[in-house]
Amino acid sequence: MKSSTVSVTLTRSMMRYAVARGARLEELCAAAGIEPSLLARPDERISGEQSLRAWNAAVRATGDDDFGLHLGELSQPASLGLVGFSMISAPDLGGALERLARYTNLLTNGVRGTITRHHTEARFDLEANRNVANFLLESPRQHIECTLSAFLALAASLTGRPLPVTEVWFQHVEPPSTLEHRRIFRSPVRFSREVNRVAFAVEALGWPLADANPGLLTAFDARAEGAIRKLDHSDSWSERVEQAVMENLRGMVPGLDDIARGLGVSGRKLQRHLQEEGTGFRERLDCARHELALRYLRRGEVPVAEISYILGFAEPSAFHRSFKRWTGSTPGSVREELRGGSA
Secondary structure (H helix, E strand, C coil), X not given: CCECEEEHHHHHHHHHHHHXXXXXXXXXXXXXXXXXXXXXXXXXXXXXXXXXXXXXXXXXXHCCCCHHHHHHCCCCHHHHCHHHHXXXXXXXXXXXXXXXXXXXXXXXXXXXXXXXEXXXXXXXXXXXXXXXXXXXXXXXXXXXXXXXXXXXXXXXXXXXXXXXXXXXXXXXXXXXXXXXXXXXHCCCEECCXXXXXXXXXXXXXXXXXXXXXXXXXXXXXXXXXXXXXXXXXXXXXXXXXXXXXXXXXXXXXXXXXXXXXXXXXXXXXXXXXXXXXXXXXXXXXXXXXXHHHHHHXXXXXXXXXXXXXXXXXXXXXHHHHHHHHHHCCCHHHHHHHHHHCCC
């Protein structure tokens, strides 16, 4: 079973908030097992377990038992990247919230959100995904409270007025104090319910957005849909390793630890992930070299000897041997086939 993942966009926002309240960034990254440099790549993802460790460290460092609630109420659409820009451009609040639910996977595959209408009431329901190995099934409180608190903050930011909430539900048990829950949600808050939910007056879905832009909405939606399709086909560690290798093959062959560091995990953990997928680092390195070799061969101006160097081979003869093992042919013959359009 695949593991849940969380975008670096969300992780970075959480860590910045914690640091502003006394936490140390280096300690949060160490707790998560990621390099601080990973935070500069918002489109990358970390595992749910790494996210949980970072959140737990943030709660301890800040001493704030309601950390998730307080982080959520400061949320702004722009902090969600592509998801937020699509929301901002929607014609009304209903369109924005439907995009939040639809594009949640770009932020994390650990939860699924839905917007439904029930007579005079609209509902935003949030459920932990049971199709992945998901830490939210065991430790949901901070993340879920943050999400529902953010839901209100996003709606208010988009429309300029507070969402008319009628009731809020949480699946987790009631915490020792609910003062902050009542302050933020300004409605009855129930715990140990069958779903996480914000219920609000249905007419709010029709509230217009000041920055609605049909042209930008079409563009942002297209990008978001493309990103979801790409994500659906690139969740495996094998593909992530191959992509990372191709990005780092520039005359020197990156090692397992180099690639693991870039993906925000230890070398040992990366090996384990690959073994679970029935492969290993050497196989993925070979696949990445093979793919890059074909790409360079399509570009007729790059000499074979130079391709050999770029791919990290000590000499062209070693490249020739590996290439024949991959394809059964020589680089020269494959280049001719590619030029002729037969391969």
